[in-house]
Amino acid sequence: MSQALLLFLSADRLHMQLMAGKQIMLQRDFEDSREGRENFTTFLQTTKCPTYLLTDMIEEDFRHEIVPHLVGSSRTALLQRKFDQYYRGTPFCKATLLQRQKTGRRDDDILFSALTNPGLITPWLNILMAQEIPLVGIYSVPQISEPLVKNHPSNHLLLISWEKYSGLRQTYFSEHRMQISRLTPVHAELTFQDAVINELNRTYQYLKSLSLLPTGQTLDVRILCHANDRSDLLKRLPDSDDVRYDFADIEAVGKQLKIGYRFTDSDASQIFLHQLATNRPSTHYANTEHTRYYTLWTLRRILNWSGGLVLLASLLWGISTVWQSRTDANAADSLKKQAAGILQEANQIRESFPGTRVPAADMKASVSVIRKLDQYDPVPQVILKPVSAVLDRYPQIAINELDWHESAAEPVAGNTRGDVPAQVIILKGNMQGFGDDYRAALAYLDRFQLELSRQGYQVSALARPLDISPSGSLGDQSQAAELELAFSFKLVWRPSI
Amino acid sequence: MKFSNSDFHMMRLSIALVCTSILISGVILYSSSVYAIHTKNDHRTAQTQLNSAQNKLTMARQDRENLASYSKEYDALESNKIIGDDHRLDWMEGMSKLRQQNLVIDFGYNIAPQKKYAPQPAVDSGDFEIHYSEMKLQFDLLHEGQLLNFFDALRRRIKGHYQLEGCKLERAIAVGETGPSVGANLKAECNGGWITLKNRNSPS
Numbered sequence: 001m002s003q004a005l006l007l008f009l010s011a012d013r014l015h016m017q018l019m020a021g022k023q024i025m026l027q028r029d030f031e032d033s034r035e036g037r038e039n040f041t042t043f044l045q046t047t048k049c050p051t052y053l054l055t056d057m058i059e060e061d062f063r064h065e066i067v068p069h070l071v072g073s074s075r076t077a078l079l080q081r082k083f084d085q086y087y088r089g090t091p092f093c094k095a096t097l098l099q100r101q102k103t104g105r106r107d108d109d110i111l112f113s114a115l116t117n118p119g120l121i122t123p124w125l126n127i128l129m130a131q132e133i134p135l136v137g138i139y140s141v142p143q144i145s146e147p148l149v150k151n152h153p154s155n156h157l158l159l160i161s162w163e164k165y166s167g168l169r170q171t172y173f174s175e176h177r178m179q180i181s182r183l184t185p186v187h188a189e190l191t192f193q194d195a196v197i198n199e200l201n202r203t204y205q206y207l208k209s210l211s212l213l214p215t216g217q218t219l220d221v222r223i224l225c226h227a228n229d230r231s232d233l234l235k236r237l238p239d240s241d242d243v244r245y246d247f248a249d250i251e252a253v254g255k256q257l258k259i260g261y262r263f264t265d266s267d268a269s270q271i272f273l274h275q276l277a278t279n280r281p282s283t284h285y286a287n288t289e290h291t292r293y294y295t296l297w298t299l300r301r302i303l304n305w306s307g308g309l310v311l312l313a314s315l316l317w318g319i320s321t322v323w324q325s326r327t328d329a330n331a332a333d334s335l336k337k338q339a340a341g342i343l344q345e346a347n348q349i350r351e352s353f354p355g356t357r358v359p360a361a362d363m364k365a366s367v368s369v370i371r372k373l374d375q376y377d378p379v380p381q382v383i384l385k386p387v388s389a390v391l392d393r394y395p396q397i398a399i400n401e402l403d404w405h406e407s408a409a410e411p412v413a414g415n416t417r418g419d420v421p422a423q424v425i426i427l428k429g430n431m432q433g434f435g436d437d438y439r440a441a442l443a444y445l446d447r448f449q450l451e452l453s454r455q456g457y458q459v460s461a462l463a464r465p466l467d468i469s470p471s472g473s474l475g476d477q478s479q480a481a482e483l484e485l486a487f488s489f490k491l492v493w494r495p496s497i
Numbered sequence: 498m499k500f501s502n503s504d505f506h507m508m509r510l511s512i513a514l515v516c517t518s519i520l521i522s523g524v525i526l527y528s529s530s531v532y533a534i535h536t537k538n539d540h541r542t543a544q545t546q547l548n549s550a551q552n553k554l555t556m557a558r559q560d561r562e563n564l565a566s567y568s569k570e571y572d573a574l575e576s577n578k579i580i581g582d583d584h585r586l587d588w589m590e591g592m593s594k595l596r597q598q599n600l601v602i603d604f605g606y607n608i609a610p611q612k613k614y615a616p617q618p619a620v621d622s623g624d625f626e627i628h629y630s631e632m633k634l635q636f637d638l639l640h641e642g643q644l645l646n647f648f649d650a651l652r653r654r655i656k657g658h659y660q661l662e663g664c665k666l667e668r669a670i671a672v673g674e675t676g677p678s679v680g681a682n683l684k685a686e687c688n689g690g691w692i693t694l695k696n697r698n699s700p701s
Contacts, residue, residue, distance in 0.1 A: 132507070292504075296504055296507055296508060299508060299511070300507075300508055300510075300511040303508065303511035303512060303514065303515045304511050304514055304515070306515055307511070307514045307515035307516075307517070307518035307519070308518065310515070310518050310519055310522050311518040311521060311522055313522070314521070314522030314523075314525045314526050315522075315525060317525075317526060317529070318525040318526060318528070318529035319529075321529040321530065321532070321533050322529050322532055322533075324533070325529075325532055325533040325536040325537070326536075328533075328536040328537055328539070328540040329536045329539065329540070331540055331543075332536065332539045332540040332542075332543040333543075335540070335543035335544055335546070335547045336543045336546060336547075338547055338550075339543065339546040339547040339549070339550040340550075342547070342550035342551055342553070342554045343550045343553060343554075345554055345557075346550065346553040346554040346556075346557040347557075349554070349557040349558060349560075349561055350557050350560070352561075353560070353561070353564060354564070354568075358571065359560070360559070360560035360561075360563035360564045360567070360568075361559075361560065361563065361623065361624075362623065362624055362625070362696060363563055363564065363567040363568055363570075363571040364563040364566070364567050364623075365621075365622060365623025365624060365625055366571060366574055366579075366580060366623075366625055366694050367567040367570040367571055367574065368621070368623075369620055369621075369622045369623075369625060369627060369694060370570075370574060370579065370658060370692075370694075372616075372620045373616065373620065373627075373658070373660060373692060376616060376660070377660050377661055377662070377689075379649075380644070380645050380648060380661065380664070381645050381649075384641065384645065388641070399668075400667065400668050401665070401666065401667045401668070402641075402664075402665070402666040402667075403663070403664075403665040403666075404663050404664050404665070404666075405662060405663030405664075405665075405688070406662050406663060408617035408618055419618055420618070421617060421618070
């Protein structure tokens, strides 16, 4: 659990409490004396954690001013000029932008404030810096009060609180923005109730005199107090049309803010300290030299966390990579085992082969070649016998020449194989015994051709006894003793599929 | 705020810590990536080994099937002297024996020098070269049946593979005339060649 050191500085003492989360681990008070500061120095030697310094002093000044809206170095120079003008004697000054005006030049509405007695702060601050304590910032109670009234419906509100070691704090808010704040020391002979009764009327008159409270406007007063003080205050506060009272039970506020502290009186110090630790404002009175060690502490934390995160991220990445790679490694092992098993099976198969000097692939290749060539070279009987059989049935046809050869160039007919060469037969012959009966001779030859076709040959006539086509020439054959009815056929045969 | 030497002195441990963690992170990232690359390569190699083993198994199974399917036929090719070099003397002796059998009236032959053979359509011959020794035959025949019987006998009785590619038969004489040989009615010329297979990898 992260530790924090909360310091509450009043005019004459420093209250210290060491927090672990929201729990108070240790509380001590140091008088504004040499002994008190020495004790504080001794304490700080054992504690080095982020430190918040909350001041509650009379010497805090507020100036409300409208300045031109500037940015960058011009704004810085303007603010520095204003600080030099108003608060030359103190380094603890700040400017808070309340709002930007909505009309005209849209100037900035700025609240300048400063802790005007640095002698009250500097001794303690020097101790913090000497001990290299990471100081987060220097804040004031009025600055911390704003979140306590942000939900209040009133536009003119006076918040009254009591801090045991500093006194009665009255902070005036107009439209939820702080305008002025007053601190009245409460002495031992003056009770909280007496102080409220006495100071409230003065503050009301002061606000009227500064015209901070418009004429006829009712002032809402919220008093942060313990339930025990509330009834007494109710009896003693004067009834007025100009002032309306509202009581905030300090115990209820403590519970609402989840503060682990038991409130026994109206001391609101714990409320403000808790607000500072959990909801610290963005602006404060410390400059960069005051917060040097906090800046270094923050940088160290960033470096430490960055180093840790880099290490963690790389570790996670590495584990993830190795985890994913394990899948590959396991798969590789499995594949190797499979490969070894398959190789063993292959070797067993090879060992079972009979001893032979010829590889099986060569056996297959040579046998396949011869099988294929056998298909190229069919037995002559298969090709010629059908021709002989047909010729036997046509005795008037005499074959003079038969030329048989292979040809791969012949076109492939349907239902025949194209992967073997065609067997081509050229038949040349003539017909006898027809006298001058051309018609009978040609019909005889047509039947012969048809019969050959039926045997599976593609038959085409290369020459016929008479060319009776329209493109042919015909001559007188009456002088010839015997007609020479010569013809020539081309037969193409391929094995069927 | 400006940093001084004392500030760096205060932060030295954190700077050392972040540097150390960056160093360790680098080592972790480098080692894990090297391991990942190694396992990926190992996986790739194992996959290659598996593929190779599967190919070897497939080839072994194919060889087993080929041995079962082709060994007898291959042995027959070897015993018929089709594998290897020409056996021209065997062919001549075989032709002499055929002549003695008087299957045809007369015949003559001529064997040409060996050459490489390119069948049409082409045949995938694997590691073998197909050699071809052309042998042309001339016949005097009584009838065409003698020719068929002659080639039937040639194939059965001479060791080798004779690839018959075609024949041309002509009448020796016109009907009623006397032929050149006694009783020869037909003349024939046939083309073909002796096929042998020579393994390219075997010593010549």
